[in-house]
Amino acid sequence: MMSYPTEDMKGRYISWFWIIFNLGAVIGSLIPLGQNIHKVAGPVTDGTYVGFLVLTLIGAILALMLCDVDKVQREDGSKVIMMKNPSWITEFKGLFETITSAPWVVLLFPMFFASNTFYTYQSNDMNGSQFNTRTKALNNTLYWLAQIFGAVIVGYALDFAGARRSVRAKGSFVMLIVLTMAIWGGGYAWQKDQPTREETAEKDFVTVDWTDGGKKYVGPMFLYMFYGFYDAAWQTCIYWYMGALSNSGRKAANLAGFYKGIQSAGAAVFWRLDGLKKPFDTMFGATWGLLGGALLIAAPVIWMKIQDTVPLEQDLKFSDETVADVAGAQGVAGQAQPEAVGAKETAKEVV
Numbered sequence: 172m173m174s175y176p177t178e179d180m181k182g183r184y185i186s187w188f189w190i191i192f193n194l195g196a197v198i199g200s201l202i203p204l205g206q207n208i209h210k211v212a213g214p215v216t217d218g219t220y221v222g223f224l225v226l227t228l229i230g231a232i233l234a235l236m237l238c239d240v241d242k243v244q245r246e247d248g249s250k251v252i253m254m255k256n257p258s259w260i261t262e263f264k265g266l267f268e269t270i271t272s273a274p275w276v277v278l279l280f281p282m283f284f285a286s287n288t289f290y291t292y293q294s295n296d297m298n299g300s301q302f303n304t305r306t307k308a309l310n311n312t313l314y315w316l317a318q319i320f321g322a323v324i325v326g327y328a329l330d331f332a333g334a335r336r337s338v339r340a341k342g343s344f345v346m347l348i349v350l351t352m353a354i355w356g357g358g359y360a361w362q363k364d365q366p367t368r369e370e371t372a373e374k375d376f377v378t379v380d381w382t383d384g385g386k387k388y389v390g391p392m393f394l395y396m397f398y399g400f401y402d403a404a405w406q407t408c409i410y411w412y413m414g415a416l417s418n419s420g421r422k423a424a425n426l427a428g429f430y431k432g433i434q435s436a437g438a439a440v441f442w443r444l445d446g447l448k449k450p451f452d453t454m455f456g457a458t459w460g461l462l463g464g465a466l467l468i469a470a471p472v473i474w475m476k477i478q479d480t481v482p483l484e485q486d487l488k489f490s491d492e493t494v495a496d497v498a499g500a501q502g503v504a505g506q507a508q509p510e511a512v513g514a515k516e517t518a519k520e521v522v
Contacts, residue, residue, distance in 0.1 A: 186326020321403030
């Protein structure tokens with residue numbers, strides 16, 4: 172989704188991925204909702220886990236049907252920039268080159284780290300502790316549905332043809348700041364009045380049911396949906412930022428590798444904090460503070476390093492391919508390609 176599309180379609184490719192990705196989550200949350208719709212306490216049924224296993228197996232089989240990257244050709248005739256003969260050594264070298272060639276990319280790492288940390292507070296400390304079994308399932312369904320809407324809105328906005336890509340990058344950054352302050356500010360207004368972790372652990376604690384309505388349920392329900400929308404906006408923007416830094420499949424894969432590794436590290440830290448029974452207010456504050464701080468640190472990259480386009484010769488530095496390999500029959504810009512492209516010719520000369 173970062174290296175296959177042309178530069179003007181990356182936002183919608185990410186959007187489509189996020190829609191499909193979260194459609195799986197919607198189905199996954201509908202299963203326990205349907206099976207536990209009359210259940211207000213206790214764990215979900217065994218059938219819930221069987222359903223998850225079946226879906227996972229189907230996904231694994233479908234993955235075998237993916238088209239090989241070297242057979243992918245874009246509408247303009249160009250091909251995906253990749254490594255012809257990748258190995259463990261070239262992949263580790265690629266990770267090292269990603270950092271050494273553009274050391275400022277580390278400023279995005281806090282955003283990577285924060286990108287899954289909010290799940291802990293949202294799923295365990297809010298939804299898991301305050302609501303009963305069937306209401307938690309309903310909340311999850313609405314959460315993932317909100318992600319789909321968020322992906323559509325943000326993904327297509329990032330491809331808005333009426334503004335240069337560098338302008339769209341700045342606009343998306345401002346949007347993330349506004350959403351972080353508005354949605355998590357609303358979360359603070361709700362969280363400060365909620366029972367503590369110790370109170371929710373008491374046997375006589377009464378969890379919220381969707382029939383409670385009004386301020387007790389409807390308000391938190393919409394807040395939880397906005398959390399889902401926020402997640403989609405955050406993740407879609409990060410993928411788009413990485414895709415805007417390069418059109419090379421190899422470099423995009425390296426950036427995605429850093430992203431998923433650092434993202435998982437952040438999630439592990441916050442799940443551990445939750446396992447240590449840190450107060451709900453602490454978990455909320457740490458999450459909100461990390462998100463805000465990550466945006467400030469990433470600002471120079473988003474504001475100054477995202478270009479309106481990435482030159483082909485810049486991307487080819489990260490692969491063993493030549494212009495002839497990726498330009499395709501139609502040429503890079505839809506122009507006729509020279510009959511013979513020598514290895515010494517630069518991308519600029521060919522384009």
